[in-house]
Amino acid sequence: MRSGLPPHRLTFAFQLLVTLLACAFLMVPAGASILAGFTVSYFRGPSSGLTLNWIGEVLNLYSGTIALSIAIALGTLGVTLLLGVPAAWALARRPSRLSRLVEEVVTLPVAIPGLALALALILAYGGFRDFRMSPLFILTGHVLYTLPFMLRAVMAVLAAVDVRTLEEGAASLGASPLQRFFHVVVPNARGGILAGALMVVTLSIGEFNLTWMLHTPLTKTLPVGLADSYASMRLEIASAYTLVFFVMIVPLLVALQVFGRATSGGTK
Amino acid sequence: MTAASGAAITVSGCGKTFADGTRALTPLDLKVRAGETLVLLGPSGCGKTTLLRLIAGLETPDAGGRILFDGVDVTALPIEKRNVGMVFQSYALFPNMSVVDNVAYGLRVRGVGPAERRAQAAGVLEMMRIGQLSERRIDQLSGGQRQRVALARALAVRPRAILLDEPLTALDAALREHLRGEIDALLRRLAITAVYVTHDQAEALALGDRIVVMRNGAIAQVGTPREVYFQPADDFVADFVGITNRLDGAVKGGRFATEAGIVPVAGPDRPVARLLFRPEAARLCPPPEAGLVFEVRQVEFQGARQRVILAGTGGVRIVAEAPADMLLAPGAAVGLILDPARIALV
Amino acid sequence: MTAASGAAITVSGCGKTFADGTRALTPLDLKVRAGETLVLLGPSGCGKTTLLRLIAGLETPDAGGRILFDGVDVTALPIEKRNVGMVFQSYALFPNMSVVDNVAYGLRVRGVGPAERRAQAAGVLEMMRIGQLSERRIDQLSGGQRQRVALARALAVRPRAILLDEPLTALDAALREHLRGEIDALLRRLAITAVYVTHDQAEALALGDRIVVMRNGAIAQVGTPREVYFQPADDFVADFVGITNRLDGAVKGGRFATEAGIVPVAGPDRPVARLLFRPEAARLCPPPEAGLVFEVRQVEFQGARQRVILAGTGGVRIVAEAPADMLLAPGAAVGLILDPARIALV
Amino acid sequence: MHSADRLARLFLLPLFLFVAAFFVLPLVRLVGVAGAGPNGLAEYVAILTNPRHLATLVATLLLSAAVTAATLAAGTVVALFLARNRFPGRALLVSLLTLPLAFPGVVVGFMVILLAGRQGLLSSLSMSLGLGRWVFAYSMAGLFAGYVYFSLPRVLVTLMAAAEKLDPALEEAARSLGAGRLEVLRDVTLPGIAPALMASGAIAFATAMGAFGTAFTLATRIDVLAMTIYTEFTLNANFATAAALSLALGAITWAVLALARNFAGSGVAAAG
């Protein structure tokens, strides 16, 4: 039933132009980077020939960062699920002043620049060497940064599906609070949890602002490696590395999109 | 499956003030008899849902209030311990479970094994004549089907009472009328204690063994449908359960005299009197035949009949009914004959 | 303010197939007379909204279709040039403007100065008796108030026709009935051409000068409310505008014989015949007095009267009405007398 | 439902502890460090009294404002276009436009170098057109491009959702009252998506204020606050100044978000 304004030729042309320009702005560099990752010499262009050597080199030099990033992302996901889902339920249950305050505090890390957050973490915990040197240090930062996204995503579905009434229904049938949480709340918040999970993994894999300060030579994540390679490696290697990053993150993003569309009730 | 006749419920001195200071209920007393269908009727915001939720155990009454089931104080018991069935306006069916799993859920949390509980749930679904929907997902059901599943789910645990909060409001008019009949028949057959919340007077009149008319968090009248319709306790109840016409005048010598004419009545003389009657108590006729004469203001064709709005001098406004084939033109004069058995003088 | 009597609208050969291939309307012709209220009535998805949007200029008809206002072809004119007022089901009031700014908006885009347009808008609001709401924000209005503002906004530009798409559906029953009367009076007073979409037969019967009953993108019948109610073109129309009882039997010697008994009828003999009547055409009486006898299945107290569901042999189900004071017990036998003037044999 | 209240408290406890230990405590520590530097509490006003820091702050604010404006302008046009039109390939276009959503700042910086560096696409293009060499990756313009790159997908997602949700009846109503295209845009469409504009604008602004990865990758003498903090921190280990500047940056960003949330209702942070 939507139609809005029927297409008007000039408006349409202008909007289309802007859209295509925006798309080009976003996609052309990405495409160039992918191409560069395969060319023998970017300086001479694709005519210099195509090669998989750069990719090989990246895997050789940086496979550790890739593995670490995946591990940290999964760890972050686990922690945010454990901390976030029950808390989201508790916060969404009865909107009170306290819950608003908690929400505000928990979402604050989004507002505060990662650099500052990392600085604060280092100043507070940099002295605990084992913690400082383990990937848990980075994981802590990532949890701090991604938790609001998990919370928001879950709270949004909880509000949308009126879990409150579902819980009352279950209660009337004799279910205890814990049973209600596992039988009714979690299954019906699935959509939000999944969306939140995808978001958390995506953000964690790409996180740089915090990680740059938090990492040690032993705990280098993919984006830190990327920054290294941008600064000190050949453009081709940096490009190949970026390509590897794309390969990891793009499926997540696509899933996020497909999923977002499916849960938001569908775009007609 | 037939549920045993339910518990008698006593609400004693229960008021409810919400955290934000809203006084939803002033302390009130109410008895629901075992096995009866009690309808809570009243305008939006009068506290019907709040009262129902107090009975259910979803809210706690203000200090001093007590709820008793069969004489046992359950005020401190949370809802999951009260064994009541609830049907919500939105049905609150679990979207993550199939129809039969929804219905079996109450048995599941009671520790009944999978086979056994599915069998019992299937029995209830059969009773509601929706056995064929067992394996459907909730979002594959129509509104009416959901309504039936919600009822089946509430009944499957053999509750001591069933509490329904506007269970038909979400449906369209035709379906509402149909299901109203079905629910009536079911509650009568099971003879289960039922408390039924609605703001629709037609539903209340059709379903209730007794009706509690509520207003501003208090009880305005309790009585059978005929009592509240024919002997309303006050103007509010009279207007809420149906249209009421009012004529002001005086009684003298067995005749009620008003600006529009004269009506024969029984009773002593009174200098100031008000005559009350419902639309169906009046019959339209040509002016010469009647003691009361009005001007036709507006005619609304309703198919089965016509609703006629009449105007008298001094802003009097009367709603009457006429057969569909009667010719009535706005502006014309028309007579009104009242059924003496169905008028009230106050 | 009184709008001038509106334009006559002609819809000629207008079909509508959507881009996705849905055929919402098969090409149809329709004339709306200047000043009349034409109601489009039909079940969900039958194409009412589509037809209304074609008239408004929000959709273009398939090739060959034409829309004329007072004989002038406006098919190619977009809605903003057609000068029609629209009232949407959701009201579509601008949330970023106050009530008076909403109503004045049409004048604003026509270049009327601020003082002038506020004065005019205030006039329309007064006419709708909501002058005191002028400065409110939209989200501070109740449903009924929004409805009135939407109507005021559409009327403020003195449109050539006013198009209403289920303007009352979003409201609750009591308010709907009340506003229905108000809209009827208003449209009659302004004598503006109005096309009114609804799926509620009571609304259609009450409001329409003429009713267009639609089905599956086509017109099933056009006629006055009485015509469609008393002379439905087919079973679909008969059922859609009210409850219809059906008895199967045979006519022989001026008597219609069915399993439940006998009804005197006029007309020739017929081996297979069906008798149609609406609930209000039948009167209940003790069994000995009547030719037709049924069993009472269910009784529903409605205040003004009782609705009675009767059952005959062979699964026949009849809906009848009885006065509120008649004693009827489920299971009892009851006689039925039909008004010979209000039965139909097919 | 007392039992449920108890469970809720139990469920909040781990979150509470985590946030207290790893957010509140470190932040308090940061405040302490900033105040404990050689200049004491004066460190907090350094951002205003030190002309270099003040200039950086102003530049950062201006850049962020420009990024916000540009992103919103482009985002609005694109979002309305995509919400209104259905055509083959639309889904792909939407995917492409929102794909860079989670590219970290470093990658975005790299994209800018590929686009506008000395050997970037624009440079080759302008060279082959004989227009000289266009290189702006290493200037404020490069950072501007990077932040727009970073924010555009986010803004688009929010605006598209808002445009989709906009009741088409509102625009139809305006047209039925005689409003032309631009009037509908001005009076109905833009006010309708105003909350989304606020929300996504706030996010774009906040990101531009605090993002570090892009500036780091472009790594030229770009005077933005995040870079200054980094330099202060790595140069002479000037912890106090870095901490004070961080806190100032955090406070400004948070204030902008809070303000926007006030106007736009909740959900502002979720868009990030």
Place this chain on the structure above:
Amino acid sequence: ADAICYNCPPEWADWGGMLKAIKADLGIDVPQDNKNSGQSLTQIIAEKASPVADVAYLGVTFGIKAKDAGVTQPYEPKGFADIPAGLKDPDGNWFTIHSGTLGLFVNKDALGKTPVPACWADLLKSEYKGLVGYLDPTSAFVGYVGAVAVNGALGGTLDDFRPGIEYFRKLQANQPIVPKQTSYARVVSGEIPILFDYDFNAYRARYSDMGNFVFVIPCEGTVVVPYVMSMVKGAPHPEAAKKVLDYVLSDKGQGMWAKAYLRPARNIELPKDVASRFLPASDYARAKPVDYAKMEAAQKAFSEAYLNAVK
């Protein structure tokens, strides 16, 4: 990992090869690390309470700073005595492992038709617009070395940075690229055609990456600077750290630096083929050492002045 080195970047001074050799010969796994000198020192100071790093590789002034900050511990590796005085802390808090000469690292292909510059002053010509890069003198050690070199060459002293700062101020008109981290690859790729950088990077590009690269020792003169290593105070793996430090100063280690075109700290014989690849000694005559302690002392004032003047 068995030991942590801060600022051991694989693309710099062939640390990549060195780390591999350490792993192979000592069995000690040292991960590569891309911090610059400033960042490394900051981290070490921040982690003072419980250090992460065992050793750090620093530009000489940062070595001096580290000692002053009290985050180093004295260690005299084998061969310490061979290091000339002035190039080491007498107690072994820092000691030079190799040194380089600052000049212009030029990618001739990327330069196109523009001539290879011969002097610092050439770079101010408008034909070099967009072609010049130097590391941030306030963050990277190389950057500061560049500033000292230019300043000295143009008549300034460590007490008077005005000529140098004036030069950088003028250079801004040519829109230089000013990265914060070593940018070898960007020169190789042509992104930065002319970079203020060390001779060893340029030779490596020319002879290992086989490109059309040249190194220029500007006509006005330049400086030689040592790179030092320190052992971190409270190093978590002191034994491994010591072995690593011994190794880089050993004959084998020093030989490896030489093969990477760095001047070894100990006076060992340069292999013939390597020696022939350096610019002629006449050019190197223009490269002078400076007072590194003074250079360190002047750094802060210089940074302030630079930040305020160059925008």
